[in-house]
Every structure is written in C-alpha cells, then in structure tokens.
Amino acid sequence: MSKALEFEILHKDAKTKARKGRITTLHGSIETPVFMPVGTQATVKAMKPESVEDTGAQIILANTYHLMLRPGSDIVREAGGLHKFMNWNKPILTDSGGYQVFSLGAMRKITEEGVRFASHIDGSRHMLSPERSIEVQNDLGSDIIMAFDECAPKDASREYIERSQARTTRWLERCIEAHRNTDTQSLFGIMQGGFYKDLREESAREIVKFDLPGYAIGGISVGEKKEEFVEVLDYAPDLLPEDKPRYVMGIGTPDYIFESVERGVDMFDCVEPTRIARHGMAMTSEGRLSIKNARFERDFGPLDPKCDCYTCRTYSRAYLRHLFKEGETLSQMLLSEHNLRFLSHMCENIRTAIDEDRFTEYKRDFYSRYYNEET
Numbered sequence: 001m002s003k004a005l006e007f008e009i010l011h012k013d014a015k016t017k018a019r020k021g022r023i024t025t026l027h028g029s030i031e032t033p034v035f036m037p038v039g040t041q042a043t044v045k046a047m048k049p050e051s052v053e054d055t056g057a058q059i060i061l062a063n064t065y066h067l068m069l070r071p072g073s074d075i076v077r078e079a080g081g082l083h084k085f086m087n088w089n090k091p092i093l094t095d096s097g098g099y100q101v102f103s104l105g106a107m108r109k110i111t112e113e114g115v116r117f118a119s120h121i122d123g124s125r126h127m128l129s130p131e132r133s134i135e136v137q138n139d140l141g142s143d144i145i146m147a148f149d150e151c152a153p154k155d156a157s158r159e160y161i162e163r164s165q166a167r168t169t170r171w172l173e174r175c176i177e178a179h180r181n182t183d184t185q186s187l188f189g190i191m192q193g194g195f196y197k198d199l200r201e202e203s204a205r206e207i208v209k210f211d212l213p214g215y216a217i218g219g220i221s222v223g224e225k226k227e228e229f230v231e232v233l234d235y236a237p238d239l240l241p242e243d244k245p246r247y248v249m250g251i252g253t254p255d256y257i258f259e260s261v262e263r264g265v266d267m268f269d270c271v272e273p274t275r276i277a278r279h280g281m282a283m284t285s286e287g288r289l290s291i292k293n294a295r296f297e298r299d300f301g302p303l304d305p306k307c308d309c310y311t312c313r314t315y316s317r318a319y320l321r322h323l324f325k326e327g328e329t330l331s332q333m334l335l336s337e338h339n340l341r342f343l344s345h346m347c348e349n350i351r352t353a354i355d356e357d358r359f360t361e362y363k364r365d366f367y368s369r370y371y372n373e374e375t
Contacts, residue, residue: 081141
C-alpha cells in the first residue's frame with residue numbers, strides 16, 4: 001500500500017456488493033462511493049473552488065494532456081503544485097492524458113514508445129509516453145495519478161483489443177518505473193480488455209501483480225449500450241482486489257453511478273453535470289429539467305425544492321430561465337453548482353443507505369422519481 005494513500009471499507013451492504021469506505025490522502029479523507037467533479041484545465045468550468053467545495057465535493061479531477069500543453073507542467077510545479085496553483089486544498093486526481101490523445105484520431109500515431117500527436121491548440125508535435133505522462137503528473141503533484149493506458153475504440157477488433165491490452169500492461173510497468181513521488185502520490189493501474197471477459201480477466205491478473213494503491217476499470221462508457229456497460233460491470237470489479245479503491249472512469253449520470261456502486265465500485269468522474277448546465281439542464285429530485293422551458297417564465301419557486309444548494313436557496317426558476325435566455329455566465333455558474341451538489345448529495349444518500357443495508361430500496365426510490373420507473 002502506498003504511504004500516500006490508505007483505504008478502508010467501513011460497511012458492506014447486506015443485499016448487494018455496494019460498499020461504503022474511506023480513502024485517506026495527504027490532502028484529506030474521501031468518503032466513498034464518491035463522485036469527482038472534473039476540473040480539466042485546473043478549474044471546474046464556471047465555478048470558484050470555494051463554490052465547488054460548498055457542493056460537498058471531496059476530490060476533483062484534472063487533465064494531464066491539457067495542463068501539459070497549457071500552461072505547462074513546469075509552471076504548475078514552480079507554482080508549488082496543482083493544489084496551490086488552483087487554490088484547492090482537498091485531494092486531486094489526474095488522468096494520464098491517454099484518453100485525450102487517443103481521441104485525436106488522425107492527429108496521433110500509436111507506437112510501443114507512446115503516442116505522437118499534434119496539439120489541438122496549435123498543431124505542434126508532441127510525444128506522450130508512459131514516462132512523460134508520469135513526469136507531468138509528478139510535476140502537477142496530484143494525490144492520485146493514473147497509469148498511461150490505451151483506451152481502444154469500442155468497435156475495434158478482438159485482435160486489436162488483445163494487442164492494446166497487452167501494451168497497456170507493458171506501459172504500466174514503465175509508469176511504475178518512472179514514478180518518483182511514491183511518498184506523496186499514489187499510482188492507480190487501469191484494467192482494459194474491451195468487452196471481452198477473458199481479456200479483462202487477463203488484464204486484471206497482470207496489473208494486480210503490481211500491488212498498486214488502487215485500480216480503475218477503463219474502456220467502458222465509450223458509447224456502448226447501457227446493457228453492454230452493465231455486462232462488463234457484472235464481473236469486472238470482482239477481478240480487482242477487494243481492499244483497494246475501484247474506479248470506473250468517465251461516468252456521471254445517476255443510473256451509471258448506481259449500477260457501478262451496486263457492483264462494488266467506489267469512485268467515478270464525468271464532465272456531465274457541468275456540461276449539461278451550460279445547455280440549461282438541471283438534475284433534480286424529479287428528474288432532468290430544462291430551464292429553457294417556457295413554463296418556467298413565471299415560476300418563482302426554487303429550481304429543486306428538495307435541494308439545499310446555494311442556487312436553490314437563493315434564486316427562482318424564472319430568474320434562472322432569464323439568465324440562460326440572455327446568455328449570462330451566471331446561468332452556467334448557478335446550474336453547475338446545483339448539478340454538482342445534486343450528485344454529491346446523491347452519493348451522501350447512497351453512503352447512508354449502504355450503512356443501513358437499504359441500498360436496493362434507495363435505488364428503487366430514486367429511479368421511481370428521477371426516471372419515473374421501477375428497477
């Protein structure tokens with residue numbers, strides 16, 4: 001176990017694989033299951049750090065690829081690390097940058113060395129290798145850093161997935177060798193293998209050998225149907241150590257979070273709550289709501305009467321609709337703050353439900369209100 005991270009399971013739900021736990025880092029503790037807001041550019045979009053903290057966020061995620069290109073990890077290091085640079089004193093997780101470079105398509109070339117790519121900003125050429133990814137993350141000083149892996153396309157052939165998964169394991173070895181801040185930063189490995197159970201099993205066997213502080217399940221939530229996502233989750237978490245944090249990357253809708261928690265996952269992140277806020281969408285106790293709707297023009301009640309966030313305590317639906325229609329930045333700020341609080345509060349309720357052995361009942365009640373359906 002890393003000196004920089006400890007994990008303990010506090011309670012297991014009696015009817016499912018859901019578990020309540022606590023991750024302890026040098027920048028504080030994280031109660032799990034936990035949703036992590038995404039602060040791609042060392043900022044959660046349209047949010048002050050103080051406002052993010054007010055939502056109940058315990059840890060945020062920042063992006064290695066973007067910060068490597070701008071402002072440069074050397075500048076962040078000189079500033080005293082990411083925590084000081086962005087004035088966030090709680091834990092931070094950084095991704096490896098792999099997902100972003102693999103998303104560049106024709107603008108990148110994958111080799112055993114790493115990925116050579118053209119910057120989306122100015123077309124300049126760069127190489128992101130396991131060693132470079134870890135070097136950047138070491139400069140950033142985040143509490144949890146992710147191994148550099150290849151997130152293969154969903155429609156890739158089995159042969160490609162097999163090669164990609166094996167390369168991810170070799171890259172993990174190089175990440176471990178390159179990691180120089182083991183006393184302050186915890187490196188998580190990533191399981192790959194696409195939608196092939198035997199390849200997932202092989203990937204898990206290989207990465208678990210390294211006895212890392214935590215593990216992620218990568219390569220899902222990449223455009224597949226929900227049934228395919230759940231099918232992988234039915235077995236993948238069980239392939240990872242029970243006494244280590246388990247992280248599904250890139251999920252932020254309530255249903256995906258509930259399905260993951262039910263199967264023993266502890267951590268998840270996504271841009272979803274802030275992205276939909278910029279389009280006038282709010283997550284509420286009665287389901288998603290579009291503030292653009294004309295019926296809110298004279299609705300002077302709160303966005304969500306059951307929410308305790310600053311937005312719901314202070315402003316009306318009519319005012320929020322006015323802000324959005326006028327293109328005011330305050331609309332993005334207030335809706336983002338609400339959506340982040342919604343997911344944070346949902347996770348608080350999930351942890352309480354696990355503690356009281358009623359996770360299944362809480363999930364059923366939540367789905368009946370949010371999705372108007374039974375589970």
